Amino acid sequence: MAVRTPHSEGIDRTYSSRECSFLTRLWQLRLLEGGSRLLGFRASCQGRRGATVITVLDYGSGNVESVFNAMRRVTDRAARAWDADSLQTSEAVVLPGVGALPAFMEALGRLGLVEPLQRVIADGMPCLGICVGMQALGEWGLEHEVTPGLGVATGTVASLSSLGVISKRLPHVGWNGVRLSADLPADSPLGVLIDRDVYFMHSFAFAAETPSAVGWTDYEVEFCSAVQKGNSLGIQFHPEKSQQTGLDFLDAWVRSVGKT
Known part of the structure; x- marks a missing residue:
């Protein structure tokens, strides 16, 4: 991986994945300290030099490393970034996520990423939202508090218990498993999920009747486990935890990016 600092005058230095992760945290710390220039650098983890990249948005979530590593297994164009400028040179963006939607949206706001994300997605940039990243594509979330999402897909995220999960x-x-919409295009990356299970870990979800729903999962009641709006795709499951099926899905999604 390459990390560029202001002091390098445009010269890239190669860092290991562990070093890159450490630099990421330091850069985020600088932002959290209100823009202090104490650290004196701005890092950007890049994929293949000179290539357009698929950006895995690193906002401090615990599973970013796992998602990034899974992406790197299917493409050498995966990059990890945490600033709005990186979106301008991206071919597509991945929103990983674990935890609560309010914390997710707060982190995006702190990094100045909400409006830039909304803008590039509206302009047609392919976006993959994973778990909480999928939930962030909606209009509202009802976890702990009413939280506005990115507003990409119509729908509200609610607790599974409020959706009818009582005994589970x-x-x-x-x-x-994921039951797919009969209207799903034949070349949809979701097609690799037919007759295969994937790994879930969540307490909140879109309701089954969500207008943008293209996939549903049964857990006492059906909930929406995949949404599609334009070039944005949201999945409630974790491909990085879904073994070969997850890698096959990510590979199919990366291939679909090249067709947009």
Whole structure:
């Protein structure tokens, strides 16, 4: 990986994945300290030099490293970035996520990414939202507090218990299938999920009747486990935890990016 600093005068230095992750955290710390220039650098983890990249947005979530590593197994164009400028040179963006939607949106706001994300997605940039990243594509979330999402897809995220899950254990953790819409295009990356299970870990989801829903999962009741709006695709499951099926899905999604 290459990381460029202001002091390098345009010369790239190669860092290991561990070093890049450490630099990421330092850069985010600089932002959290209100723009202090104490650290004196701005890092940008890049994929293949000179190539357009698929940006895995690193906003401090615990599973960014796992998602990034899974992406790197299917493409050498995966990059990890955490600033709005990186979106301008991206071919596509991945929103990984674990935890709560309010914390996710707060982190995006702190990094100045909400409006830039909304803008590039509206302009047609392919976007993949994973778990909480999928939930962020909606209009509103009802986790802990009413939280506005990115407003890409019509729908509100609510607790599984409010959607009717009463007798099943929560959170919903483990392997489950995805029933796909009959209207899904034949070349949709979701097609690799037919007759295969993927790994879920969540307590909140879109309701089954969400207008942008293209996939549903049964867990006492059906909930929406995939949404599609334009070039934006949201999935409630974790491909990075779904073994070969997850890698096959990511590979199919990366290939679909090249067709947009």
